Amino acid sequence: MKAALVLETGKVFMGESFGASGETRGEVVFNTGMTGYQEVLTDPSYAGQMVCMTYPLIGNYGINKQDDQSEKVQVQGFIVKEAALNPNHWQLEKNISRTLAQAGVVGIKGIDTRALTRIIREYGVLRGVITTRLEHLNEITAKLKTWQVPENVVADVSTKKIYTLPPTESEKGSFHVVVMDFGIKKNILQAMQAQGFQLTVVPYNTSAEQILKRRPDGVFLSNGPGDPKCVQAGIETIRNLINQCPIFGICLGHQLLSLALGGDTYKMKFGHRGGNQPVQELETKRVTITSQNHGYAISEDSLAQTPLYVTHRNLNDQSVEGVKHQDLPVFSVQYHPEAGPGPSESLYLFDEFAQLMQEWRAQHAS
């Protein structure tokens, strides 16, 4: 079936429908990962977004049971050059088209995804529509221009109820970590479980008081979708957690931490999405290649009025990739040390978090 991708600029890409048919709209973003489409599809940070994969062959190894990052397909739409018809892999469960169809997610294939990427690079993130209803394409652009990207996406993807997860690696030091779920990826939970943490996952709008009642050794601020400034409840909670226990934030959690401490964030032109972003740790000059997925970033100037300082920077555009509190065991990174998809060389940050909790526990032993 024919399908079209219409952008707010009026540009129309004609392609073929795959996955569910129908119509969907969202922000169009691109991801440069050459593997890991399953993790992308199921990453809650992509909620509300239509993801264009820059690598042309998607779905080659199909979809398996193990690599999902959440319970469902999260993307609003999926844009590829080619969706594999005959995938093969020993873990294969189903092909990507069927996966999207079952999830009711609209996909479009046969698109010159490089051309689309170049447009996004030029104009920045764009609103767009994928549709299999081709008769009213010219009306779409006008509607798109006035359409507001939904704000409170975190509420949709965050857990509704509190749950706990046991450590999977019992030999490591055992800490109890409360995880604020703004749309958390499974790999983060697994990475912390493997670190020996006992996890209590709470909804994004849980109050500090409720969290502290659970006597955590530390609080983790998760990744998630959308504009951090829309997550006021979370910001409020974080503000009240400062100086109460060690805090570690990733991605959206990183942005929220800065906002909570008086910093500011801004919307990037087209963000960082992929597994090849070089991040330099300023103290050691060491560079790690990181997995990223964000469209907002911390404004470096705004940090002057906060107790935070920059610890990591992106080597390509010098943007802030990590901050630390001057006095307290509070730190966060913009990238995804848990990988899935992407390089796993930053997993050591979970060690550091454990270290901070260890020290805090020692200092506050009573």
Next chain:
Amino acid sequence: MPLNPAWKKVLVIGSGPIVIGQAAEFDYAGTQACKALREAGLEVVLANSNPATIMTDVKMADLTYIEPLLPESLARIIEKENPDALLPTLGGQTGLNLAMELERRGVLKKYGVDLIGCNAETIYKAEDRDAFKETMLALGEPVAESTIVTTLDEGKSFARSQGFPLIIRPAYTLGGTGGGIAKNSKQLEEILHRGLQASPIGQCLLERSVAGWKEIEYEVMRDDADNCITICNMENIDPVGIHTGDSIVVAPSQTLSDVEYQMLRSSSLKIIRALGVNGGCNVQFALNPVSREYVVIEVNPRVSRSSALASKATGYPIAKMAALLSVGFTLPELTNPVTGHTSACFEPALDYVVVKFPRWPFDKFPAADHRLGTQMKATGEVMAMERTLEGALLKAARSLEIGSVGLRIAASGGWTEMEIEDKLASTDHERFFAIAEAFRRGWTSLEVQMLTQIDPFYLAKIKELVSLERRLQGEPLTSELLRLAKVKGFSDLAVAKLTGRTEEAVRNLRMELGIIPVFKTVDTCAAEFASATPYYYSSYEEEDEGEVTSGPKIVVLGSGPIRIGQGIEFDYCSVHALMALQGAGVEAIMVNNNPETVSTDFDTADKLYFEPLTVEDVLHVLHKERADGVLVQFGGQTAINLAGRLEGAGVKIFGTPVDSIDLAEDRERFAELLCRLGIPQSEGRSVTSITQAATVAEELEFPVIVRPSYVIGGRAMQVVYTLEELEDYLRRAIYLSPEHPILVDRYLDGKEVEIDAVSDGETTVIAGIMEHIERAGVHSGDSLAVYPPQSLTPSEIDQIQDYTCRLAAGIGIRGLINIQFVVVRGKVYVLEVNPRASRTVPILSKVTGIPLVNLAVQVALGKSLQELGYKHGLAPEMPYVVVKAPVFSFEKLTKVETSLGPEMKSTGEVLGMDTQFGHALAKAFAASRIPLPQDGSILVSVAEKDRPEAITLARQLSQLGFGVKAIGDTAKALALCGVEADVVSESSQALQEAIRQREFSFILSTPTKGTTPEHTGYLLRRLAVEHGVPCFSSMDTAKAVVRALQEIRSQTKPQVLSLQEYLA
């Protein structure tokens, strides 16, 4: 840390001659390294024996030593130049082995030279099988269960405990020389014996076979601050069992999940960190296709063929960065040269599919073993990029120039089911086409998978292509279907054949329907950032992003994959053509498909199009660029062959016009021209029947040279001495018919010489004459050749000069011309004219300082040689001597007859340079890895016609203190003339044993007749190759050896001079 201030002068080692397993990729790497180091302000001293390379150009390094790559010569260079550091990681296995040897001999320590890029310990850990295994185990990285053996017995006992199949890998060899997979104890014995011989330290690794697993490679880089990145991963479509150099490879991997991708990536980083490489490193894995189990197969702590491929596949210049890292720079300090503004410390993201396809020499060696295994056999490779896997695959296939059309080769339709099954199961080199043929005949994917163990993902793609073939055959050619065929990579010719049209008709239809490819940029970052690099590939996609300038511009056609007969020298010429165009203010645009070369480096031309060299693909580039025209004379026969049809399509051919090319290449027209000019040539006729051939041969008198007038499956040219031989030859030329005549030429038994000249129609500048040491009948590419000529009379030189000038004018040459002559008793005959760059252009350009290619380009652009300051005629001789020697790769090509003849067999060449002929000759032998023996015995077994000369030779060798041994009739002949010679039994078993026991220091064995494998001579020569005993199959070569031996024992010492010093 930036540049280490302790290192001001760096010695870079090149990789020497092109052999199977070590080809042009190291010219590319070395050239990048030299450029980068000099830009960083370092003084670069280069040592390389290969004269056909860009890196040995006088301007590439501060000082260039064209000397044998042997520890002794390197030590002399180090002694003279006193460099601060030695960079061995850009010179392939040769570079590493040399560095290890210099370290072992204490040379580096003595002269205070630091080994940079990787230290001796790293090399040891990566290269020594035992040390490697230990290192991996210490890291917790899995390796296949294995053992190191130094004897056959150790091997057998391992086999008893492990069972078969077992892989045998000799230590410290390149391209897997001497290795293989043994499925039973007989094979084990055979391969292990060969492997132990091949390994310079007599050591082999026996390991559990993981054949059938996915073979995955990672290219990794590391700096001194321990920052590590992977540039690219690659997946072999052919699973483990076929050497990666012989595998069809895709980048990035297609069938690995992210978890698997990252698992192997992490392992690669761990390994490069543990080895402490400063620069590039290649890690090869075998991954179980049904689990996450993997083993590390191999690590190369240096740039490699794979890293050249990864560089071209991603755009990321690995060798350049590796060179900078080796002298102390760190990755975050460097900018990604492709985008020009982002960090070099990142990992490229591809938004296209890359396919590498090997090019095998079996067209030249029909008798060779065509099965692929752990020993590499390809001489070169092509690469293609597209936005679909199918498109990249078919682009690559047509870049090979093997006559394939789409998924078919000429023979595929005629294969029996048995043959197909055999080709699939026995890893035949035509397996890719056999898979398609199997699907065409309705085989299931499962059947094909069982036989090939190729991942069903790839098989499905090929199967889809075959279905598309069927649709093209059965359905009307609609716009949609045609577009689909193009998206999936079918050429116009393939569509034409399937739909019963002409190629032109398909092309015209396509143009009418507006189905034309667009061009996409290779930018390392999948369009995330704007890129400054003009590196393009075509794709049947929507958006064209190539920007076209309005100034003058010319397209240079490259020479495609490295193959026997068309090697790196044409890349040298192409690169110089680009530089000349740039110098003349013309935008220089390159079209080529060889990932190993300098010409496909993104900063060589103003614009690079990585495309197949077919009329269809080249026209797309020309139309896109609205170029003024093309230069075809630098890309060997590949480029020349396109000239006619390009001109027919309205393209201007700069330089020698198409009609002149035709005049030189069409036998009849050429013969007429020679007749008109009064220039003698050897007589010949074309014949269409055996009786006619016999009559002609009698008339011309034996010996005669016979060859087909067309090319079929490698039927070679041959010198035949008797009627019987002639008939035998003709009987095997199965297609002999009026449409396919055989050419019979009188064989002129004389001295062969060749010239390279440049002409503008009036002035012809002859750079020099090269005299061949072997008499006519040995292919010029396989001859030893010396400049300036050593035995020509002034009158002969005059004739050569006169004929060259008249021929250049008569043909209408505007650019380069190469002529081969034969001199018989003072009279000069023309053998062959090539209206293009030749194999010897780089040599003569380098040693005479006359920039032949540059002049040719300027002439093509309309300048006269006179205004460029050059005089008509032969340039003055230089006061030194160079000897070019061929280098063969016979040890990799089992069953190939090694004796020299009119069909070229060498894969590369070296140059010996000195002020004296004898030393130059000795250096050439040394550099070509024929260690001249100091003592011991020579075994003589020659054809009847060679016996008189053999007797003299045997006497001389005896005087030099060598023992003489002989076989059969040769022994009798020697005895008759009073030369003392031990008689050696002719039985093949005795010979084999004697050679194995190294009873002979070298062997002289000239072929009698035919090339039938059961012959004693053939056996002798093969045994010599397999056991590494020098063997000469031409009396002339043997005489040169004796001359060199005499020279080595003389009082004078060889020179240690750089090219710059020679030229000064």
